[in-house]
Amino acid sequence: MDEALAGALYAQGDAGLDTGASLLAADPGADGELTRRGEEFVRRAWERGWQPADVVRLVRRDLDEHHVRLVSGLIAGESHRYDRLPPRWSAQLAELAGPEWRADRFSYATAVLELYRLLVGLPTIEPVGPVPGTPFTAPPSPHEPRMLGRIRALLAKAEATGFPEEAEALTAKAQELMARHSVDEAAVSHRTHAKDAPTACRIGVDAPYETAKAILLDAVATANRCRAVWNGAFGFSTVVGYDSDLESVELLHTSLLVQGHAAMTRAEASQRAGGRKRTKTFRQSFLMSYASRVGERLAAAAESVAAPEDLLPVLASRDVAVAGRTEEMFPRTTTTRVRGVTDEAGWLDGRAAADRAQVSRERGQLRQ
Incomplete structure (x- = not known):
C-alpha cells in the first residue's frame, strides 16, 4: 500500500500512477485499507479549512463524474465518525453524489489514485467553521425561521x-x-x-x-x-x-x-x-x-x-x-x-x- 501510494501520489508523471494501480488491482485484500487511507485524506482536507461542498466542487471541475462519486463515498464514510456535525455540513452531505462507482480493478484503482493525488495536494485555505470533532456552538433552533x-x-x-x-x-x-x-x-x-x-x-x-x-x-x-x-x-x-x-x-x-x-x-x-x-x-x-x-x-x-x-x-x-x-x-x-x-x-x-x-x-x- 505504501509503495503504491508513494509512487502514484508524490512522483512526477503518470508512470507511478500506472504502477500503483497495478499493485492495488492485483491485491483485492487492499481495498479496505485503500478506503481507510482515502477517509484520512478527506479528514486532512477538513483540517486545512476545506468543507464537503468545496472538495466536491473542485473534484467535479478537475476530474470526472466517477471521481465525484468516489469522493462522495469517502466523505459520507468519514462523516459517520462524528456524533454531531458543524452547522451547514448536514445540507452539504445531503447533496453528495449518488451510488458508489465501480469498474474493473485496474480502472477503479487508477481513478482512486487520481482522486487521492488531488486530495493530498489541497492547500490550506481560510476556515469558515469548526472542524468535525471539535466543540462548536449549535444554532439556536434546527427549524428555519x-x-x-x-x-x-x-x-x-x-x-x-x-x-x-x-x-x-x-x-x-x-x-x-x-x-x-x-x-x-x-x-x-x-x-x-x-x-x-x-x-x-x-x-x-x-x-x-x-x-x-x-x-x-x-x-x-x-x-x-x-x-x-x-x-x-x-x-x-x-x-x-x-x-x-x-x-x-x-x-x-x-x-x-x-x-x-x-x-x-x-x-x-x-x-x-x-x-x-x-x-x-x-x-x-x-x-x-x-x-x-x-x-x-x-x-x-x-x-x-x-x-x-x-x-x-x-x-x-x-x-x-x-x-x-x-x-x-x-x-x-x-x-x-x-x-x-x-x-x-x-x-x-x-x-x-x-x-x-x-x-x-x-x-x-x-x-x-
Whole structure:
C-alpha cells in the first residue's frame, strides 16, 4: 500500500500512477485499507479549512463524474465518525453524489489514485467553521425561521414564472423581507445581549462566466450587510456576515442567477429570430451587464431600507464587526480590472433583464 501510494501520489508523471494501480488491482485484500487511507485524506482536507461542498466542487471541475462519486463515498464514510456535525455540513452531505462507482480493478484503482493525488495536494485555505470533532456552538433552533420560508417561496415563484413583471415584483418583495429580517435579527440580538459574531460561508462561483457571477454575488452580499471575497483559483467566494444575512445572500444570489440565465436564453432566442447569430461574447456581455445593473438596483434598495433610530448604532457596529472579520480572514486581497465586455447587444439586453429582476423595496418603484 505504501509503495503504491508513494509512487502514484508524490512522483512526477503518470508512470507511478500506472504502477500503483497495478499493485492495488492485483491485491483485492487492499481495498479496505485503500478506503481507510482515502477517509484520512478527506479528514486532512477538513483540517486545512476545506468543507464537503468545496472538495466536491473542485473534484467535479478537475476530474470526472466517477471521481465525484468516489469522493462522495469517502466523505459520507468519514462523516459517520462524528456524533454531531458543524452547522451547514448536514445540507452539504445531503447533496453528495449518488451510488458508489465501480469498474474493473485496474480502472477503479487508477481513478482512486487520481482522486487521492488531488486530495493530498489541497492547500490550506481560510476556515469558515469548526472542524468535525471539535466543540462548536449549535444554532439556536434546527427549524428555519418563518420569514426565510416566505422569502424562499417568493424567490421560487419568481424563478418559475414566465412573466417578467411578476418575477420583478416577487423578487422585490423578497428583498424587502430580507432587509426587514436583518433589522429584526439585529434588534433581537441587541435586546437579549446575545454574543453573536460574524461567521462565514462559501458559495460556489462556477465557470463559465465566473467573473460576472462573482460580481453579482458581491453585489448581493454588500446589499445584505455582508462582504464577499472571490477565490477564482478554487471556484468559490467566501461571504462574511451574520448568520441570518448569509442565508439571505445564498437565497437571493441563487435566484438571481436562475432568473439571469433564463433572461439570457430568451434574449438569445430573440437575437436569432432577428437573423443575428450570438456567441460567447454575447453571453459574457449580457451577464456582466446584468450583474452590474443588479448591483446598482441592490445598492439603491439597501439605502432605502429604514431602521429605527435607536438601532442605527447597533447596525453600524455590526457592519464594523463584519469588516473586521473579513480583514482578519483575508489580510491580503487584490482587485482586478474587469474585461471581456465587447457585445453591445448583449450589454443592453443584460441591463434590461436586470431592470426586470430589480429588487427595490417599494412596489411603486418597479415600473420601467
